[in-house]
Amino acid sequence: MKFLCFKILVIRFNIELIIFMVRKRNKDMDYRGYTVCEEKNKISIEKIKDIDLNHTFECGQCFRWNKNEDESFTGVVKGRVVNMKFKDNVLIINNSDFEDFKSIWFEYLDLGRDYGDIKQKINKDKVMDEAIKFGHGIRILKQEVKEVLVSFIFSANNRIPRIMKSVEILSDMYGNEIKYDGKIYHSFPDLRSISESELCKMQECKAGFRCKYIIEASKLIEQGIIDMSLLIKMDTDKSRKELMKLPGVGPKVADCILLYSGTKHDVFPTDVWVKRVMEELYFKREATFKEINDFSKEYFGEYAGFAQQYLFYYARENKIGV
């Protein structure tokens, strides 16, 4: 009998120990309005509003996120590989921890911004209402400047799958190796490595005439002739002009660099898709790039970049104007 009681006590002690260990392992922490649950090499964030990973990663602003069969996305950001899944209003980031959330993901996913408020401010007509409903889960990522610079020089007269391929080859050639889930990935390379590349080597990226632009632009930045860190302090027009001093960077690419690096949000990158949707849904006629830019500046003001993103995604996915 005594032995049986002792055994029951031991079992109870073990169960309580397990519960204690599990509780200790799954820590809930708060950061700037979000509750982050940290488990082994994984974090879960609840109650993120206005997010849909399909919208955010497939709206044309980034090129290093790949969708998996289970609807999650695996991507390389700032030298790390993570897997993200948004399900039942919980964002799960595998291969990450609370420190990463504070230092990378909060800013990268623009979680400090109230997108509900922005949507309200730009929802001025039926067109925008439709576009916002369609791409309701878009968040504008704050990506590294070097990555958006190179990616959007690649984007000139190009298509998304090819841009993704070129970025991947470039990273494989010059980035650092990262192992995750049995696979090998590569970080986005430093501009120094790119600037020192031979043109013939760079052409392995299959980016054709854009390769020389990328090498030359990287050289200008590495030599300090263009200082990217000063862009945020300049007004938007001046920062655009500064960027356009780089080879391969025209007005559209400059606006993309400013918007997708989180440097300026009052730009309206106008490519053929945005031009088509603006002509068909707003102007009801052909319009010049200048007309479209002037209109967006006046109409959407400081939120022009967000408006552009909803419109672009809406136009491209619905093939408006084709």
Next chain:
DNA sequence: TTGCAGGGGTCAA
């Protein structure tokens, strides 16, 4: 199988 047009832009004449 082959050939050709065209594409989410920029540059230079």
Next chain:
DNA sequence: TTGACCCCTGCA
């Protein structure tokens, strides 16, 4: 304002 640029895809 217009043609060239590099490479890939879709189509006949």
